[in-house]
Amino acid sequence: xxxxxxxxxxxxxxxxxxxxGRTDIGAIVTFTGTVRDTAQGECISxxxxxxxxxxxxxxxxxxxxxxxxxxxxxxxxxxxxxGTMKPGENIVxxxxxxxxxQAAFExxxxxxxxxxxxxxxxxxxxxxxxxxxxxxxxxxxxxxxxWETRRKAAE
Amino acid sequence: xxxxxxxxxxxxxxxxxxxxGRTDIGAIVTFTGTVRDTAQGECISxxxxxxxxxxxxxxxxxxxxxxxxxxxxxxxxxxxxxGTMKPGENIVxxxxxxxxxQAAFExxxxxxxxxxxxxxxxxxxxxxxxxxxxxxxxxxxxxxxxWETRRKAAE
Amino acid sequence: xxxxxxxxAWVREKTGLGEETVDLPGSVQTVSDLMAWLKARGPEYEAxxxxxxxxxxxxxxxxxxxxxxxxxAREIAFFPPVTGG
Amino acid sequence: xxxxxxxxAWVREKTGLGEETVDLPGSVQTVSDLMAWLKARGPEYEAxxxxxxxxxxxxxxxxxxxxxxxxxAREIAFFPPVTGG
Numbered sequence: 001x002x003x004x005x006x007x008x009x010x011x012x013x014x015x016x017x018x019x020x021g022r023t024d025i026g027a028i029v030t031f032t033g034t035v036r037d038t039a040q041g042e043c044i045s046x047x048x049x050x051x052x053x054x055x056x057x058x059x060x061x062x063x064x065x066x067x068x069x070x071x072x073x074x075x076x077x078x079x080x081x082x083g084t085m086k087p088g089e090n091i092v093x094x095x096x097x098x099x100x101x102q103a104a105f106e107x108x109x110x111x112x113x114x115x116x117x118x119x120x121x122x123x124x125x126x127x128x129x130x131x132x133x134x135x136x137x138x139x140x141x142x143x144x145x146x147w148e149t150r151r152k153a154a155e
Numbered sequence: 156x157x158x159x160x161x162x163x164x165x166x167x168x169x170x171x172x173x174x175x176g177r178t179d180i181g182a183i184v185t186f187t188g189t190v191r192d193t194a195q196g197e198c199i200s201x202x203x204x205x206x207x208x209x210x211x212x213x214x215x216x217x218x219x220x221x222x223x224x225x226x227x228x229x230x231x232x233x234x235x236x237x238g239t240m241k242p243g244e245n246i247v248x249x250x251x252x253x254x255x256x257q258a259a260f261e262x263x264x265x266x267x268x269x270x271x272x273x274x275x276x277x278x279x280x281x282x283x284x285x286x287x288x289x290x291x292x293x294x295x296x297x298x299x300x301x302w303e304t305r306r307k308a309a310e
Numbered sequence: 311x312x313x314x315x316x317x318x319a320w321v322r323e324k325t326g327l328g329e330e331t332v333d334l335p336g337s338v339q340t341v342s343d344l345m346a347w348l349k350a351r352g353p354e355y356e357a358x359x360x361x362x363x364x365x366x367x368x369x370x371x372x373x374x375x376x377x378x379x380x381x382x383a384r385e386i387a388f389f390p391p392v393t394g395g
Numbered sequence: 396x397x398x399x400x401x402x403x404a405w406v407r408e409k410t411g412l413g414e415e416t417v418d419l420p421g422s423v424q425t426v427s428d429l430m431a432w433l434k435a436r437g438p439e440y441e442a443x444x445x446x447x448x449x450x451x452x453x454x455x456x457x458x459x460x461x462x463x464x465x466x467x468a469r470e471i472a473f474f475p476p477v478t479g480g
Contacts, residue, residue: 012167023242087178121394122319136391276479277404291476
């Protein structure tokens, strides 16, 4: 399941929905990305996320399908917000559920790494010096590469 | 923070408590371990977790301190239940919060790997053939070893 | 060929528009050709596509490289490397 | 030496008790010695410590190996490999 929305999400409620009535799940991993009040030493008063409607849905679905093909997941969810957010607010939620912990952890990391480098979102941070578009980080590209070289974890 | 308790926990409420009033967190990872209805092909009607009061607290604290020393965490929580639980119920919750996602993910995995191999809990599964003590898994010992060989992630 | 162009983040801010539809000459074959053609359209475009190496493109909602052919493209988007999550 | 012993999981079920306090002869120096001494105490203990290689021990709430000295131990626990989480 993927969702792209302006409004906030409730992590606890999303976990409850995903596991509801299930007794075959042994491990649930969640990742929540939140707005920090500083970046590169600068204060941030708010942040705006622009995205590419149409392509975002397609990319998130593609990323989720890849994770589902690679790990035995009992459920997964990606919610990504767009619009203006203040420090402390939620930006993104990833949930993965599996029989065993390694699959759930790896799938969640995989989803986040792909999301960071493939999903068409752009961050603009507003601080005392005005707005600045956030530069992509090389470390995010590096994070992605490990999934290309690594053996399938679920095997 | 660590807690050992018989009663269930509320994942959403625990996340909210941990991040409350904070704007320096960028990444929150949670791991929830739950009771599965099958193990090695056998049905499980319920599961009982025995533990070693006194030592359990000490081990969990030690494990949490190791994670805190190794990764720059803004917060962490381990809750482990004991007593009798039915399929679908929560067993364990680990939460880690950091500025960046890699530290949060790695610390959560580290906590779970140590918990699985060092915390004095023992599982007994009840099914149609009566109760069976769960054997320790070699894969859990293997999971632990990677933290001994791997470079510090936060560097 | 008539194609819809979309611009995001600082590419959008520099061109001054979010989308437009253009008629392309037959000589414009690849994403790279298109960026060069756009750059010659005026100072806003020149500023937007100045560091074209840093700009990413998508054709009909799929990431592509600069050497990808734009043949049969209906919608082409230009944007900086993504920074969501 | 008087020391408190604790048993968990199937070690507890086999000995038939969760804890006891015993007086140890001076010849019992290590965890290994203690398991051998316990094994000779009766059939329940023999059953519990039959596969002593599989049994883990903790002295005063800290994991130890079979060769660890029990000198100054106040509480010694025996249990199977842990299976929490």
